[in-house]
Amino acid sequence: MSDAPVLRIRNVRKQFGDHVALDGVDLDVHEGEVVTVIGPSGSGKSTLVRCVHQLESIDGGAMYLDGELLGYEMRRGHLRPLPDRRLAAQRGRMGMVFQQFNLFAHWSVLRNVIEAQVTVHGRSPEEARKEALRLLERVGLSGKADAHPRMLSGGQQQRVAIARALATNPRIMLFDEPTSALDPELVDEVLSVVLDLARGGMTMIIVTHEMSFAREVADRCVFMEEGRVVETGTPKEIFDNPASPRLRAFLSRFSGRAAHISDERPLEEETTS
Amino acid sequence: MSLAPQVLDVASARPRIRPLRWVAGAVLLVLVAQFAWFLVTNPRFEWAVAGKYLFDPNILRGLGMSLLLTVIAMTLGSVLGVLLAAGRLSDFKPAAWACGVYVAVFRGIPPLVQLIFWFNLGYLLPRISLGVPFGPTFVSWPTNSVISSLTAAIIGLTLHEAAYMAEIVRAGILAVDGGQRDAARAMGFTARQSFVKVVLPQAMRVIVPPTGSQFISLLKGTSLVSVIAMADLLYSVQVIYNRTYEIVPLLIVACAWYLAVVTVLSLGQRRLEQHFGKGQR
Numbered sequence: 400m401s402d403a404p405v406l407r408i409r410n411v412r413k414q415f416g417d418h419v420a421l422d423g424v425d426l427d428v429h430e431g432e433v434v435t436v437i438g439p440s441g442s443g444k445s446t447l448v449r450c451v452h453q454l455e456s457i458d459g460g461a462m463y464l465d466g467e468l469l470g471y472e473m474r475r476g477h478l479r480p481l482p483d484r485r486l487a488a489q490r491g492r493m494g495m496v497f498q499q500f501n502l503f504a505h506w507s508v509l510r511n512v513i514e515a516q517v518t519v520h521g522r523s524p525e526e527a528r529k530e531a532l533r534l535l536e537r538v539g540l541s542g543k544a545d546a547h548p549r550m551l552s553g554g555q556q557q558r559v560a561i562a563r564a565l566a567t568n569p570r571i572m573l574f575d576e577p578t579s580a581l582d583p584e585l586v587d588e589v590l591s592v593v594l595d596l597a598r599g600g601m602t603m604i605i606v607t608h609e610m611s612f613a614r615e616v617a618d619r620c621v622f623m624e625e626g627r628v629v630e631t632g633t634p635k636e637i638f639d640n641p642a643s644p645r646l647r648a649f650l651s652r653f654s655g656r657a658a659h660i661s662d663e664r665p666l667e668e669e670t671t672s
Numbered sequence: 673m674s675l676a677p678q679v680l681d682v683a684s685a686r687p688r689i690r691p692l693r694w695v696a697g698a699v700l701l702v703l704v705a706q707f708a709w710f711l712v713t714n715p716r717f718e719w720a721v722a723g724k725y726l727f728d729p730n731i732l733r734g735l736g737m738s739l740l741l742t743v744i745a746m747t748l749g750s751v752l753g754v755l756l757a758a759g760r761l762s763d764f765k766p767a768a769w770a771c772g773v774y775v776a777v778f779r780g781i782p783p784l785v786q787l788i789f790w791f792n793l794g795y796l797l798p799r800i801s802l803g804v805p806f807g808p809t810f811v812s813w814p815t816n817s818v819i820s821s822l823t824a825a826i827i828g829l830t831l832h833e834a835a836y837m838a839e840i841v842r843a844g845i846l847a848v849d850g851g852q853r854d855a856a857r858a859m860g861f862t863a864r865q866s867f868v869k870v871v872l873p874q875a876m877r878v879i880v881p882p883t884g885s886q887f888i889s890l891l892k893g894t895s896l897v898s899v900i901a902m903a904d905l906l907y908s909v910q911v912i913y914n915r916t917y918e919i920v921p922l923l924i925v926a927c928a929w930y931l932a933v934v935t936v937l938s939l940g941q942r943r944l945e946q947h948f949g950k951g952q953r
């Protein structure tokens with residue numbers, strides 16, 4: 400870990416109408432560090448990663464990727480939002496994995512992993528194809544390159560989504576509850592891919608409700624509630640020695656339950672036909 | 673008294689007895705027979721005359737013009753419609769507002785009225801010029817030399833069609849899951865790349881079926897241009913029956929061609945729907 404953080408989040412605030420979703424969040428993520436974010440539903444975890452990835456604009460504070468201000472630039476003494484093209488370029492330097500996978504439904508698995516490499520990062524189609532096949536193999540899906548996303552199980556779709564995000568060599572990977580939409584028996588295949596990435600030194604922020612996983616994979620763990628970072632520390636500190644009563648209350652709700660818990664699970668069952 | 677259950681097998685059952693269907697079928701048969709009798713025995717249909725004109729070169733030329741107008745107005749109208757739909761969904765409020773007003777106006781005015789209006793544009797605007805607004809003019813033409821019945825027909829049909837296509841495309845775009853757009857932006861696509869590469873292709877599934885119907889109504893709608901002396905299919909038969917007074921057989925010729933083309937288009941539409949329906953959810 401070097402000194403300058405890959406991602407720096409400073410006093411970030413975000414409101415939806417009157418509702419304060421992020422209320423002054425500070426967080427640094429260093430090279431190779433894995434930060435897991437836990438907290439009750441509605442505490443602002445998704446909003447945080449979406450703001451980092453510039454899918455939502457923030458209302459205050461600032462974020463930096465490798466020291467570069469995200470989403471804004473200084474022009475003649477005033478901060479102004481970046482034009483779309485440069486915003487897109489900043490997004491292209493981060494990888495995002497969504498709870499609902501969001502694979503491009505009209506493209507094959509292979510094209511999902513190839514496209515951004517070519518259009519955003521200017522790789523040649525052959526190079527992109529080779530890289531895509533390598534990544535699909537890494538997530539254990541080399542046989543599914545020509546399949547359509549809807550033909551895959553949820554776990555397979557999410558592994559493709561991870562390959563797709565990795566294809567552009569992101570500086571940091573952001574996961575928003577990558578297993579919450581999965582049937583319980585499919586959770587492990589996704590988590591093992593994420594764990595593999597962590598061992599490979601990828602810098603990551605992982606929002607998750609899988610407590611044992613949050614503990615195992617993390618270098619540092621963050622507990623959020625009501626748009627604030629309430630507590631942050633090593634997994635040992637957070638899980639074995641929670642300082643705040645709120646974290647203790649939150650963790651107690653998980654103890655003794657099965658590994659897979661999510662209060663945001665969609666009602667319909669995944670179709671895997 | 674009861675039968676032993678194992679003896680029964682519904683595979684041997686007869687169809688349900690439905691007497692009302694027999695009655696309805698008989699009534700229908702009588703009506704069809706009566707109509708056929710009317711078609712065949714009424715000498716005023718002049719079937720022989722209709723047959724004679726069916727492949728008349730003037731009529732085929734008129735049919736070609738109707739098809740050409742349909743294709744041109746549909747193509748231009750679709751392009752304009754996509755732009756209008758994108759404009760209406762834009763977060764740039766003046767654009768959204770302007771596109772909304774356009775759609776309301778051009779959907780609200782009957783296409784026949786629009787055609788006559790464009791044809792008579794020369795009265796309102798004697799010259800058409802290019803230049804700086806409120807400033808000097810670079811080139812200018814007399815409107816009546818620019819607006820022929822062909823340009824009036826193309827402009828009128830295109831602008832009308834664009835308003836409908838804008839609504840269809842907008843509905844299609846709104847039907848695409850928001851997560852797809854998020855994912856596209858997250859991959860580093862620009863707003864335009866996300867729209868062109870991800871959102872629009874997926875919207876096609878919703879856009880194609882009503883667009884097919886739209887194409888068919890546009891083909892029929894081209895018959896309106898006969899009022900501005902545009903030589904379409906209807907105008908071509910009118911020219912002939914104004915001379916020969918064989919109104920009914922010539923209208924039958926027009927009906928036959930419209931029906932034939934619409935039937936082919938409907939088959940094509942079904943193929944397209946099957947094509948765009950697959951690959952997604």
Ligand SMILES: Nc1ncnc2c1ncn2[C@@H]1O[C@H](COP(=O)(O)OP(=O)(O)O)[C@@H](O)[C@H]1O
Binds near residue numbers: 442
């Ligand atoms: N697009 C939005 N519009 C309005 N409110 C939102 C939106 N996204 C999130 N929120 C609200 O912000 C709060 C934080 O949401 P979220 O970040 O999704 O929480 P978490 O992921 O921790 O469950 C919630 O109260 C939620 O209702």
Ligand SMILES: [Mg+2]
Binds near residue numbers: 444445446576663
């Ligand atoms: Mg969430």
